[in-house]
Amino acid sequence: MWSYLSKRILLSVMIVFLAILALFITLHSIPGDPVSIALGPRATPEIQAEYAARMHLDKPLYHQFAIFIGNVARGDLGKDLFSNRSVLLILSEQLPFTIILAITAIGWSALIGIPLGCLSAVKPNSIVDRITGILSVGTIAIPSFLVSIWAILIFSVGLKWLPVIGAGEPGDIGDQIYHLILPAFAVGLGWVGYLARMVRASMLEVMSENYIRSAHAFGLKRRTIIFRYALKVAILPTITLIGVGFGALLSGTVFAEIIFSRPGIGKIIYNMVLARNFPVIQGAVLITIGMYVVVTLISDLLVSLLDPRVRDTL
Amino acid sequence: MKKIMQTRRQVLQTLAFTGIAGAAVGKFPGMAYAADGGTLKIQFERELDSLDPGYFVGGSPPNDVNWAIMPALVLYSRDGGWTPSPHVESVVARDSTHIDFTLRKGMMWSNGFGEVTTEDVAYTYDREAVSEWKGDFVAYDHVEIKDKYSGTIVLNQPFAPFMNTTLASGTGIIICKKAVEAAGGKFTIEQPATCGPYMVTEYRQGQVLKLRPNPDWNGAKPAYANIDCLFVTEPSAAALAFEAGELDIAKISSEAYARYLKESPANSALTVAGALQYMWMGMNTDHPKLKDIRVRQAIQHAVDAASVVQGAYAGTAEQSYGVVCPGLVGRREKTGYSYDPSKAKALLDEAGVSGLKLTLRTLNNQERMLSAQIIQANLAAIGITVEIIPLDSGPFWNMGQESKGDTWKELELWIMRYGSGPDPYEPFQWFVKDQVGVWNWERWSSDEFEDLFAKGVAETDSEKRKEIYFRMQEIMEETGAYVFLTHEPEVFIHKSSLSPHFAPSGEMIVGAFNKV
Numbered sequence: 001m002w003s004y005l006s007k008r009i010l011l012s013v014m015i016v017f018l019a020i021l022a023l024f025i026t027l028h029s030i031p032g033d034p035v036s037i038a039l040g041p042r043a044t045p046e047i048q049a050e051y052a053a054r055m056h057l058d059k060p061l062y063h064q065f066a067i068f069i070g071n072v073a074r075g076d077l078g079k080d081l082f083s084n085r086s087v088l089l090i091l092s093e094q095l096p097f098t099i100i101l102a103i104t105a106i107g108w109s110a111l112i113g114i115p116l117g118c119l120s121a122v123k124p125n126s127i128v129d130r131i132t133g134i135l136s137v138g139t140i141a142i143p144s145f146l147v148s149i150w151a152i153l154i155f156s157v158g159l160k161w162l163p164v165i166g167a168g169e170p171g172d173i174g175d176q177i178y179h180l181i182l183p184a185f186a187v188g189l190g191w192v193g194y195l196a197r198m199v200r201a202s203m204l205e206v207m208s209e210n211y212i213r214s215a216h217a218f219g220l221k222r223r224t225i226i227f228r229y230a231l232k233v234a235i236l237p238t239i240t241l242i243g244v245g246f247g248a249l250l251s252g253t254v255f256a257e258i259i260f261s262r263p264g265i266g267k268i269i270y271n272m273v274l275a276r277n278f279p280v281i282q283g284a285v286l287i288t289i290g291m292y293v294v295v296t297l298i299s300d301l302l303v304s305l306l307d308p309r310v311r312d313t314l
Numbered sequence: 315m316k317k318i319m320q321t322r323r324q325v326l327q328t329l330a331f332t333g334i335a336g337a338a339v340g341k342f343p344g345m346a347y348a349a350d351g352g353t354l355k356i357q358f359e360r361e362l363d364s365l366d367p368g369y370f371v372g373g374s375p376p377n378d379v380n381w382a383i384m385p386a387l388v389l390y391s392r393d394g395g396w397t398p399s400p401h402v403e404s405v406v407a408r409d410s411t412h413i414d415f416t417l418r419k420g421m422m423w424s425n426g427f428g429e430v431t432t433e434d435v436a437y438t439y440d441r442e443a444v445s446e447w448k449g450d451f452v453a454y455d456h457v458e459i460k461d462k463y464s465g466t467i468v469l470n471q472p473f474a475p476f477m478n479t480t481l482a483s484g485t486g487i488i489i490c491k492k493a494v495e496a497a498g499g500k501f502t503i504e505q506p507a508t509c510g511p512y513m514v515t516e517y518r519q520g521q522v523l524k525l526r527p528n529p530d531w532n533g534a535k536p537a538y539a540n541i542d543c544l545f546v547t548e549p550s551a552a553a554l555a556f557e558a559g560e561l562d563i564a565k566i567s568s569e570a571y572a573r574y575l576k577e578s579p580a581n582s583a584l585t586v587a588g589a590l591q592y593m594w595m596g597m598n599t600d601h602p603k604l605k606d607i608r609v610r611q612a613i614q615h616a617v618d619a620a621s622v623v624q625g626a627y628a629g630t631a632e633q634s635y636g637v638v639c640p641g642l643v644g645r646r647e648k649t650g651y652s653y654d655p656s657k658a659k660a661l662l663d664e665a666g667v668s669g670l671k672l673t674l675r676t677l678n679n680q681e682r683m684l685s686a687q688i689i690q691a692n693l694a695a696i697g698i699t700v701e702i703i704p705l706d707s708g709p710f711w712n713m714g715q716e717s718k719g720d721t722w723k724e725l726e727l728w729i730m731r732y733g734s735g736p737d738p739y740e741p742f743q744w745f746v747k748d749q750v751g752v753w754n755w756e757r758w759s760s761d762e763f764e765d766l767f768a769k770g771v772a773e774t775d776s777e778k779r780k781e782i783y784f785r786m787q788e789i790m791e792e793t794g795a796y797v798f799l800t801h802e803p804e805v806f807i808h809k810s811s812l813s814p815h816f817a818p819s820g821e822m823i824v825g826a827f828n829k830v
Binding site: 047082083084085090093094149152153156157160163164165166167170258259260261263264267268270271274275276 | 360361362363364370371446502503518519520521522544545546547548550551554555557558559560561707708
């Protein structure tokens with residue numbers, strides 16, 4: 001296990017390094033002069049020169065990358081171009097909102113999607129299976145921004161039950177949950193379908209395994225076979241999917257964050273791209289990459305704990 | 315059949331009962347919607363970057379916030395002119411280069427920085443004159459300090475627009491000398507000291523900025539004591555939030571404007587805050603394909619600007635006939651050319667041009683792309699093939715500037731939009747000789763235009779200024795390098811019980827909001 005863990009961590013570090021390199025190259029490949037893009041046309045030559053020196057843009061590219069890596073290693077993600085606030089501080093204010101939204105969305109979709117998938121697999125080709133299939137494909141096919149808008153139109157504009165904008169008052173859990181319901185619903189709906197289809201497919205495969213047939217032959221109760229033996233194995237790819245899904249949601253909640261005007265990493269990336277605030281964009285993407293890698297690592301470790309055979313595959 | 319109607323509270327109680335709302339049982343304070351409470355909820359469409367009038371990005375929201383919490387000599391009045399602010403006893407233009415002012419006594423800065431004084435005014439404007447916004451203070455020379463409360467602004471030349479485009483604008487607010495110096499000479503999102511009817515009590519990035527009554531304010535109380543400024547960057551989301559009752563005022567898109575003109579929500583009203591944007595299609599007079607003025611004139615006659623207004627803006631923008639925006643002195647009602655495809659064809663034949671292929675560069679947003687496609691179809695009708703090149707704002711704003719590469723040499727056609735201040739001199743400053751290769755991408759110059767520009771700035775008689783600016787727009791269109799397209803409006807939807815007040819450039823002056 002320790003060998004697997006160390007290899008997996010090493011791989012994660014390499015992935016993060018390559019991602020930082022890709023991010024750096026991408027940002028420096030954007031057409032146009034980065035100083036005038038960042039500062040706009042009104043900045044005087046003196047201000048442009050001062051900015052270029054401050055951001056090390058007057059140095060060769062490899063030198064800039066080395067400085068960037070060094071700063072990242074020290075936890076220094078730079079300062080907001082306009083407000084001069086620490087990027088790390090800005091992101092630390094925004095990140096909890098995205099994590100909470102992603103956990104809630106994935107959480108409720110898992111609570112619904114996994115049992116639905118089990119139900120379909122246990123009664124394949126039944127009416128329940130067909131209805132679940134249609135619902136699953138339906139929820140996968142509808143984009144989350146469309147779900148958001150319809151949810152707002154129905155529950156906020158029409159019925160006036162739930163709020164449209166904001167994340168609630170700080171320190172008021174009730175208000176924050178109240179503001180979380182619609183965004184979490186919109187973000188998680190598609191994942192209900194994904195998870196249901198994944199669990200169904202895995203369960204059907206496992207249910208045809210010899211050890212399940214043996215269990216039937218030994219006269220074990222159907223419920224025991226399904227939940228103790230079949231689901232334990234069938235859930236493994238779903239755990240991986242949830243891990244990847246959670247990572248994707250860290251940046252994928254952007255539509256919900258914009259439409260519901262919630263703070264969050266996705267929204268801040270969007271706003272800062274519009275404002276050409278490169279230090280914040282760089283920091284936010286970096287944090288997202290880091291979170292993605294950590295979550296994927298955790299889900300892989302979880303899978304390896306449940307299925308020791310996985311440890312030999314790396 | 316019994317109709318099932320549930321209140322918001324009943325639904326939430328049900329959710330709580332079934333465990334979905336968990337810890338939130340019986341505790342939903344967020345239900346205090348804008349319409350229900352005493353707090354006015356307004357939309358900010360952009361994140362707050364800086365409040366420093368010398369170094370901010372400008373526009374909304376920095377100006378909205380500064381006008382609520384900071385002193386100024388004058389403010390925009392409801393008729394589009396200017397009016398003395400609540401911080402002064404008087405502001406009088408003594409002659410064309412001297413403006414006398416007297417501050418009210420006892421206007422106290424926050425954080426113990428004492429009274430607002432003439433020294434603060436002098437410090438502020440001296441600082442502005444060397445800042446990133448020094449362009450607004452080009453006519454400013456210095457402030458003569460008479461005493462603690464009185465002084466005179468001295469201009470280095472007669473400059474008719476000074477009150478409107480400088481003092482009343484966002485760069486005209488007064489900052490506290492002692493506080494700014496104590497802060498190191500610069501600041502960003504927090505004013506070191508404030509003195510206005512409101513104070514900022516809470517700011518959460520990307521969420522809300524709360525304006526609450528300033529207890530030290532001894533001027534007239536504003537109509538709304540509490541204002542929550544909610545950051546809603548997506549126009550559709552803002553419109554939905556307004557419809558849901560969570561905003562009392564929101565800026566809306568052209569699409570929403572067209573929809574609300576047909577049917578607007580109950581108890582709402584629409585206000586056009588201004589249309590100080592001017593959009594045109596420019597042509598590079600130095601480009602070999604466009605060097606012949608007859609080709610440029612053919613293009614002027616081939617483009618149907620009315621179709622652009624209808625097709626790209628759903629009829630919500632005003633058609634443009636020049637660079638002077640609606641409501642300003644010098645705004646024209648027609649152009650010297652007209653939509654006439656047969657005349658366009660004749661001009662092309664006369665120039666001996668056939669099979670012409672041109673590129674049309676534009677910012678990659680919905681309205682511009684639609685405009686470009688309409689122009690593409692118009693020009694196809696006279697045998698000109700147009701390739702549309704959509705661009706992100708970075709490369710777009712650099713493409714005509716000689717200092718930013720060589721793209722200016724390849725420029726043929728482009729769709730451009732500039733914003734104007736509330737004085738007609740502003741748009742013309744970008745087309746003078748010095749601006750060729752900077753912002754005058756059409757690359758022409760005219761001695762007559764230069765003379766008229768100088769005269770227009772110094773002239774105070776409205777009729778004479780009108781004639782000057784009429785002629786300047788004629789000169790522009792006679793180059794054949796312009797097809798004037800639209801003036802996009804800044805439109806807000808708001809509760810009908812609210813009478814909002816805006817700067818001509820569309821920012822909100824919340825201290826002057828009234829209840830109807």
